[in-house]
Amino acid sequence: MQVLSDKEVIIRIKNGEIDYFAHIVKRYTKRIYNYVFKKISNREDVEDIVQNSFVQLYKAVGRLDQDKQVLPYLYEIVRNEMKMFWRARKASIPLDEEIASEEKEEYPETDLIEKQLVRLPKEQRKALKLVSEGYSYKEIAKYLSRPINTVRTIIRRARLRLSKLKTHEKT
Amino acid sequence: MKKLEKKILKKVYSFETRQTLSELALRLLAMMSLILGSILLCVFIVRELIQQQTLDVFEIFFEDLGVVSENIGEVTATFLQELPKVEMFLAIVAIVLSFLLVVKFMQNFVKVKNKINSIVKFWFVH
Numbered sequence: 145m146q147v148l149s150d151k152e153v154i155i156r157i158k159n160g161e162i163d164y165f166a167h168i169v170k171r172y173t174k175r176i177y178n179y180v181f182k183k184i185s186n187r188e189d190v191e192d193i194v195q196n197s198f199v200q201l202y203k204a205v206g207r208l209d210q211d212k213q214v215l216p217y218l219y220e221i222v223r224n225e226m227k228m229f230w231r232a233r234k235a236s237i238p239l240d241e242e243i244a245s246e247e248k249e250e251y252p253e254t255d256l257i258e259k260q261l262v263r264l265p266k267e268q269r270k271a272l273k274l275v276s277e278g279y280s281y282k283e284i285a286k287y288l289s290r291p292i293n294t295v296r297t298i299i300r301r302a303r304l305r306l307s308k309l310k311t312h313e314k315t
Numbered sequence: 316m317k318k319l320e321k322k323i324l325k326k327v328y329s330f331e332t333r334q335t336l337s338e339l340a341l342r343l344l345a346m347m348s349l350i351l352g353s354i355l356l357c358v359f360i361v362r363e364l365i366q367q368q369t370l371d372v373f374e375i376f377f378e379d380l381g382v383v384s385e386n387i388g389e390v391t392a393t394f395l396q397e398l399p400k401v402e403m404f405l406a407i408v409a410i411v412l413s414f415l416l417v418v419k420f421m422q423n424f425v426k427v428k429n430k431i432n433s434i435v436k437f438w439f440v441h
Binding site: 162163169191195198199202203 | 316319322324328427433436
């Protein structure tokens with residue numbers, strides 16, 4: 145199989161050569177699978193979400209900007225699919241209020257981190273989010289249109305600031 | 316992971332096969348009915364004009380050039396007056412629409428051809 149960039153693949157798919165979608169599937173399935181598996185542990189559900197996400201991506205290919213990378217868009221779709229999955233679950237299993245409050249008590253850190261993240265500068269927040277989604281520094285540099293060393297600095301500063309905020313909150 | 320990749324591709328191809336076939340069928344049906352409709356309307360209009368003997372006004376073109384230039388305005392006015400207007404309007408709309416559909420189809424022809432090739436390759440060669 146030829147090694148083609150995302151842009152070339154998207155151009156070909158837009159031209160009707162849909163067999164090139166296999167390139168995208170082969171390139172990103174593992175990464176997306178691992179990403180979803182971190183949040184949802186049921187293998188079947190994960191597979192369903194991954195499949196639906198790729199189908200949604202395929203449906204949206206015509207509207208995709210070929211100069212932009214596919215992966216951020218795919219992550220956006222995956223996040224939406226997961227939201228829909230949780231919503232469907234919520235609708236089918238009414239959550240006991242007691243259990244819900246217990247769960248909230250189990251993860252008090254999540255809310256705190258979200259609050260602290262909001263207090264970071266936009267660029268640092270974006271970079272940290274991308275790191276948590278499994279992007280490499282190189283990809284983040286490309287996404288933010290910054291040199292890789294700058295991205296390293298941004299992330300280091302963001303982490304430092306987060307830990308400072310954390311200790312400040314505790315005291 | 317290979318199994319999952321196959322499942323994804325199967326889902327994508329099922330969607331695309333349904334989409335391409337229904338789109339193709341709809342387009343062909345629309346094109347054929349519009350072309351057929353415009354032909355029928357044209358035949359109807361010509362038959363009507365023959366019946367009304369409206370076409371006889373054009374016999375003037377067998378006369379001298381002077382006579383033609385003198386009466387051309389009157390001939391055209393008579394012709395336009397006797398035309399079945401509603402049918403004429405419908406025929407023009409049908410012709411324009413079918414022309415646009417054919418042009419659009421020609422523009423997308425390579426894309427549709429590539430899609431059909433990929434679909435056939437996936438379902439019958441793999």
